[in-house]
Amino acid sequence: MSEVVTQTIDRCRAAGLRRTKALEELIVTLLDSPRPMTLSELAASERLRDQCDKATVFRLLQRLAEKGVVRRLGLHERAAYFTLLIPGRHQDYLICTECGSIEAVKAPCPVHELEDEIRRKTGFRNLYHELEFFGTCPACA
Structure with a gap:
């Protein structure tokens, strides 16, 4: 088991969640995915389809x-996408308002310096941000 998986499971347990095989498989599946995944994709994934049902x-x-281990992405009227939140790693996303596709922004985050300034000026701790850009993807344009 990778160090990131172990640390994520430890975060889950510290947040009051029970360590189950389904939880472990969900974390590994999200970690192994190159992009955020929908509920349907996760439930049908090789690791989870024989482990538990879609409701689980x-x-x-x-x-x-709720515990800040997973981030929900997407437009409210469309299927939600989920991605694992890993301390020290940050990813911003582009979301198409037409088809709902989601892809990672492949550019430096413009908000890190602002975040540092806000932290210094306000004294907030554990400050973070989630940035999503909305528009029309090239395929829908």
């Missing part, structure tokens, strides 16, 4: 999102 995956995702 949904409940796990809800709990993980």
